[in-house]
Amino acid sequence: MNAYLYPACAIIVGIVTLWRLPTLWTRRTPVHVVLWLVFAGTTVLFTLSSPTIWPKVSAALGITNISGLITQSLVIVLAALQQVLVLLWVHDSATAWRKLRLRLLAFAAVLVAMAVLFFDSMSKGENPNDFALAKAGQFPWYLTVYVLSFCVAQGSTLRICLQCARKVTDTWLRRGLLLTATGCGADFVYAAGRLGDIAVAMFGSSGVAWEPVVQIAAVTSAILRPIAWTIPSWGHHLTNASAWVGRVFALRQLAPLHARIVAVTPEVRLPLEAGTPVDTRLYRMLIEIRDGQRALQPWMSSAVTDQCRAAGLADDAAAAVIEAAQLRVALEAVESGAPKRESIEATTVAAPGDLAGELAHQRAVARAFRRSPIVDAVARENRSAEREIA
DSSP, X not given: OHHHHHHHHHHHXXXXXXXXXXXXXXXXXXXXXXXXXXXXXXXXXXXHHSTTTHHHHHHHHTOTTHHHHHHXXXXXXXXXXXXXXXXXXXXXXXXXXXXXXXXXHHHHHHHHHHHHHHHHTOOXXXXXXXHHHHTTTTSHHHHHHHHHHHHHHHHHHHHHHHHHHTTOOOHHHHHHHHHHHHHHHHHHHHHHHXXXXXXXHTTTOOOGGGHHHHHHHHHHHHHHHHHHXXXXXXXXXXXXXXXXXXXXXXXXXXXXXXXXXXXXXXXXXXXXXXXXXXXXXXXXXXXXXXHHHHHTGGGOOHXXXXXXXXXXXXXXXXXXXXXXHHHHHHXXXXXXXXXXXXXXOOOOOOOOSSHHHHHHHHHHHHHHHHHOHHHHHHHHHHHHHHHHHO
16 A cells, blocks of 8 residues: 555655745744755655665665665654654744753654664565564564654654643644644554554564554654644635635625615615725625615614514524515515605614624625515515505
8 A cells, every 4th residue: 555655645745845945045944944854854754665665775775674764763853853843833942942952862862772773683575565564573672662752752742732722822823733633643543553563473463454554544644744834824825715705705695685775775886996806895785785774764664673573583683684674675665666754763773893793794684685484474564564555
């Protein structure tokens, strides 16, 4: 499986690595440098782990399975860089480096121990497809140090991410931390598989049954990392795009009600130039609907409000349905040529205090105007009453 997964992962992360390369010149902060090193290291890791590259590296260096030591050392280096990155995210540089000093020394000690144990346990025969699986019985101490160190590192990263995610105020930084924590969860699946390999090797068996799960967990973690580590810088674009799409949908939702109102009260409409931004168009539409509502008050009646309330509306839905019914009855009255009432009654039910509240209310009015059975029933009753009077 890694013949396909690992090269694909190397290509994906490699693209991100090249995309982030200009930041080394334009924004050379410790965070950006470490972030780029993480991407570059991950690209190298999955490139070397590809079965076609693995034996060539070992052959070039003249040491059997040296690719295993290189790639697994890269895993430890990346775990260390991940802690550097997370601590630089959530602390000032001085505090972060103070917290990192002993951690980095511990990572260095792990790398030395892995190298010593690897060369002490060397055996013949390349295993580009399943090095950790095949050598679990021959390299038990080496693999145990590697896997347990990896677990400790990722456990520490997971703890930092979860603690800081509760404290940070930036939404996308919080999501980046939580995604990093999710990647650590996938790493634990990978580590559990490797520890299982070591355990069953003691009994002369193999962990081939769960090897696909281990490889998928490794790739899942590797794909989550670029997303998690870059999402604080581009996540706000998703927020803006989502807000823009929401405004477009709001325009489409309000358009039928707005068109019906300005058709009978054209004086409330102001011309807009072609290409006017969505925000401006939506703002004007909200104003014109309210202006039209005020212009239609001479055709509105408190009796409509009473009819709506008699239907047993819940408080949270009452305001929108009542205003929709008032508008429907008033519009039909104007369209049929009915005269104005002698006395004007106050019929506006809701008056939100901000633009977001006004938009939400008018969208609710537009929905009720279009498909509320209560609004339809009230409009029918008023049409029948008008015909009887006539």
